[in-house]
Amino acid sequence: xxxxxxxxxxxxxxxxxxxxxxxxxxxxxxxxxxxxxxxxxxxxxxxxxxxxxxxxxxxxxxxxxxxxxxxxxxxxxxxxxxxxxxxxxxxxxxxxxxxxxxxxxxx
Amino acid sequence: xxxxxxxxxxxxxxxxxxxxxxxxxxxxxxxxxxxxxxxxxxxxxxxxxxxxxxxxxxxxxxxxxxxxxxxxxxxxxxxxxxxxxxxxxxxxxxxxxxxxxxxxxxxxxxxxxxxxxxxxxxxxxxxxxxxxxxxxxxxxxxxxxxxxxxxxxxxxxxxxxxxxxxxxxxxxxxxxxxxxxxxxxxxxxxxxxxxxxxxxxxxxxxxxxxxxxxxxxxxxxxxxxxxxxxxxxxxxxxxxxxxxxxxxxxxxxxxxxxxxxxxxxxxxxxxxxxxxxxxxxxxxxxxxxxxxxxxxxxxxxxxxxxx
Numbered sequence: 001x002x003x004x005x006x007x008x009x010x011x012x013x014x015x016x017x018x019x020x021x022x023x024x025x026x027x028x029x030x031x032x033x034x035x036x037x038x039x040x041x042x043x044x045x046x047x048x049x050x051x052x053x054x055x056x057x058x059x060x061x062x063x064x065x066x067x068x069x070x071x072x073x074x075x076x077x078x079x080x081x082x083x084x085x086x087x088x089x090x091x092x093x094x095x096x097x098x099x100x101x102x103x104x105x106x107x
Numbered sequence: 108x109x110x111x112x113x114x115x116x117x118x119x120x121x122x123x124x125x126x127x128x129x130x131x132x133x134x135x136x137x138x139x140x141x142x143x144x145x146x147x148x149x150x151x152x153x154x155x156x157x158x159x160x161x162x163x164x165x166x167x168x169x170x171x172x173x174x175x176x177x178x179x180x181x182x183x184x185x186x187x188x189x190x191x192x193x194x195x196x197x198x199x200x201x202x203x204x205x206x207x208x209x210x211x212x213x214x215x216x217x218x219x220x221x222x223x224x225x226x227x228x229x230x231x232x233x234x235x236x237x238x239x240x241x242x243x244x245x246x247x248x249x250x251x252x253x254x255x256x257x258x259x260x261x262x263x264x265x266x267x268x269x270x271x272x273x274x275x276x277x278x279x280x281x282x283x284x285x286x287x288x289x290x291x292x293x294x295x296x297x298x299x300x301x302x303x304x305x306x307x308x309x310x311x312x313x314x315x316x317x318x319x320x321x322x323x324x325x326x327x328x329x330x331x332x333x334x335x336x337x338x339x340x341x342x343x344x345x346x347x348x349x350x351x352x353x354x355x356x357x358x359x360x361x362x363x364x365x366x367x368x369x370x371x372x373x374x375x376x377x378x379x380x381x382x383x384x385x386x387x388x389x390x391x392x393x394x395x396x397x398x399x400x401x402x403x404x405x406x407x408x409x410x411x412x413x414x
Contacts, residue, residue: 032152035169039145073236073246090236094143096190096206
């Protein structure tokens with residue numbers, strides 16, 4: 001499953017009302033750390049199709065979402081389950097860190 | 108847990124690691140790269156590289172990393188995206204355990220590179236993303252119109268301060284020495300910026316915060332007096348450190364933690380080689396890392412013949 005591109009317009013429907021959990025990657029195209037993480041985010045989507053969805057939000061184009069979720073550093077990953085935001089993961093340094101973070105939240 | 112045996116296992120997928128992988132795979136060795144996140148290492152964060160020859164208009168560091176990976180894969184090198192958690196380098200074959208499995212290798216190439224240095228304050232890690240940052244070009248835009256503190260006095264701290272001065276209301280540059288060690292050309296630019304205050308001979312001793320950073324506490328090295336600087340962001344630019352914790356006590360390192368290895372990339376342990384920024388060397392560049400990779404493959408080949 002590919003990574004969904006989510007914006008202010010469809011965030012409510014595609015993330016908050018999603019039946020499956022959604023990992024959202026808050027990022028921007030100019031950000032080196034975000035680029036470095038993107039292959040990992042894509043692999044997350046591929047490897048976990050069926051378990052949860054993976055989406056990305058460009059913070060430059062969606063500043064309302066950036067403010068609502070207090071994104072101070074990108075990339076930041078947030079897992080949404082039943083419309084609720086979990087503990088954010090800021091700029092993870094390894095896939096193992098992401099695995100642990102998902103496991104801590106029951107995935 | 109899976110177990111797999113290879114001729115050469117390379118820890119780290121930056122330019123040193125993938126150059127070693129390319130040369131080893133092309134020489135017919137069964138080659139595995141263990142990379143914790145994604146290809147490219149530090150150069151991914153550099154944006155456009157203008158000092159890697161052959162790209163007359165520069166090349167994006169991320170793209171170069173991906174292409175180095177593909178270039179090695181073309182000759183059969185494999186990559187697993189796992190994090191090495193322990194190694195036994197004295198064993199024969201050598202053993203590398205990751206968060207997902209265990210690997211046996213006749214030779215190991217250490218290509219773990221370097222990363223930003225931390226201040227080491229108790230709240231620092233918890234506040235990353237809540238006001239603590241290490242990359243002004245990455246995170247500066249989030250501090251538009253705010254007050255920030257930059258720690259450090261070298262070229263990266265000063266260029267960070269200059270970058271931030273264009274975005275933020277005010278920048279305070281705090282350095283432990285009384286004068287900046289950055290190249291002279293930057294000193295005038297700091298003055299000209301008009302909104303940068305330099306405070307020398309001072310250490311940052313605490314980060315004040317509620318949910319986010321609200322200020323830092325500094326202490327003068329001369330008088331011992333402390334002062335509070337209110338700010339929304341703390342940018343830490345105090346240099347780099349090699350990523351070598353995993354090998355502590357097994358391979359000889361210098362006083363800064365770099366793995367002692369000369370031109371041949373041979374370390375103090377037979378069959379263990381070090382390439383790129385992690386090795387003791389004069390110039391830490393993408394091209395010198397790549398060169399190390401090529402040399403390491405030769406050294407690995409010679410070593411394997413002795414087994």
